[in-house]
Structure formats: structure tokens, C-alpha cells
Amino acid sequence: xxxxMMDQDILRVLHSEEEIHARVQELGSQIYEEFKDxxxxxxxxxxxxxxxxxxxxRACQIKSEIEFIAVSSYGNARESSGNVQxxxxxxxxxxxxxxxxVEDILDSGNTLYFLTQYFMTKGAASVTIVTLFDxxxxxxxxxxxxxxxxxxxxxxxxxxxxxxxxxxxxxPYVGVLKPEIYE
Ligand code: IMP
Ligand code: MG
Numbered sequence: 001x002x003x004x005m006m007d008q009d010i011l012r013v014l015h016s017e018e019e020i021h022a023r024v025q026e027l028g029s030q031i032y033e034e035f036k037d038x039x040x041x042x043x044x045x046x047x048x049x050x051x052x053x054x055x056x057x058r059a060c061q062i063k064s065e066i067e068f069i070a071v072s073s074y075g076n077a078r079e080s081s082g083n084v085q086x087x088x089x090x091x092x093x094x095x096x097x098x099x100x101x102v103e104d105i106l107d108s109g110n111t112l113y114f115l116t117q118y119f120m121t122k123g124a125a126s127v128t129i130v131t132l133f134d135x136x137x138x139x140x141x142x143x144x145x146x147x148x149x150x151x152x153x154x155x156x157x158x159x160x161x162x163x164x165x166x167x168x169x170x171x172p173y174v175g176v177l178k179p180e181i182y183e
Contacts, residue, residue, distance in 0.1 A: 035100070040128075044066070
């Protein structure tokens with residue numbers, strides 16, 4: 001593939017497209033083993049999850065359904081405000097369902113802490129968290145993912161669904177932006 005203008009904004013690649021693909025296949029098999037006899041509902045957290053969701057459900061061939069929820073806590077900043085709001089709610093009754101929540105990255109934990117409580121209040125039987133990336137150093141809320149693709153350092157990353165000001169989501173790899181991009 002030709003180098004894009006976006007590549008020039010990347011300081012270094014953290015995980016290549018091939019590496020991400022291989023790890024998603026592994027996660028898909030593990031989730032398959034745990035859920036093969038159940039009928040889980042995958043719930044993707046928009047927008048960051050969209051590529052990961054598309055890949056993980058194909059790496060995990062179980063009879064299941066798919067839903068999305070959209071939240072905002074960031075605005076255009078690089079840090080979560082801690083004030084999580086649902087901007088698009090589930091379109092499905094989740095009473096008694098085993099949820100597999102699919103998130104791009106677990107950072108402060110504000111989003112998934114809020115969502116886990118929200119799903120339990122709505123009657124979910126169980127909530128399993130799958131996140132492609134985890135920044136454990138940044139945690140502010142007591143929340144742990146059940147499945148983690150990669151632990152990443154305390155740096156802001158973009159690509160494979162992750163954005164900076166809504167851009168870079170379509171990079172096939174994940175990388176760190178050059179500092180001048182934030183200026
Ligand atoms: P938390 O609520 O702080 O755990 O943040 C979760 C959300 O923040 C993720 O779903 C991402 O949308 C966003 N986020 C956190 N860290 C990054 C990053 O390094 N790059 C892009 N988005 C991020
Ligand atoms: Mg997100």
C-alpha cells in the first residue's frame with residue numbers, strides 16, 4: 001500500500017496490521033471456548049470499536065447477536081472528562097443476556113465502569129469486557145478487562161479505530177502521533 005499523508009504524522013508504529021490481526025484471531029478463539037455453549041450479545045462501544053468489532057466477531061464463530069452503544073466523555077481532548085454520557089442507546093432488551101462488551105481501549109476506566117453498571121441495571125446476566133488495548137497505569141476506576149489484546153504504555157495512540165479529533169481511525173496499524181500534531 002502507498003504511504004499516506006497520515007503516515008507522516010506518526011512518530012512510531014506500536015502494533016502493525018499483521019500483529020493486530022494475529023492477536024485478534026487468538027482472542028476470538030479464547031472467547032469462542034468460553035461462550036460456545038451460550039448465546040452472547042456482543043456490544044460494541046462506538047465509535048472506536050468499529051474495526052475491532054468487525055474483526056473479533058469473525059474470529060469468533062459463535063451464534064450471537066450484535067449491538068452498539070455510543071458514549072461521549074472526551075469532546076476533542078485527549079483525556080476523559082470522567083463525565084460519561086450515552087449518545088446512542090442500545091436497541092435491544094438485554095435482560096438476562098450474557099454481554100461481551102467490545103472496546104478499543106481501556107484508559108482511565110471511566111467509560112467501562114459506567115457502562116458495566118448501566119448494563120447490570122438494565123438486567124444483564126453477565127458482562128465480559130474485551131478490549132484491544134489497555135493502559136493500566138492510567139486507571140482511575142476499579143475496572144479490569146477479561147480479555148486484553150495488548151497492554152500499551154501511557155501514550156496517546158491512534159489507528160485501527162482509535163482517533164485524535166476524529167481522524168486517523170482508518171490507519172490499519174496503531175501508532176503514536178508526533179507531538180507537533182497536538183499543537
Ligand atoms: P476511559 O474512559 O478513560 O477508559 O477511555 C476510554 C475511551 O477513551 C476509549 O474508548 C477511547 O475512545 C478513548 N481513548 C483513551 N485513550 C486513547 C488513546 O490513546 N487514543 C485514542 N483514544 C483513546
Ligand atoms: Mg472508544
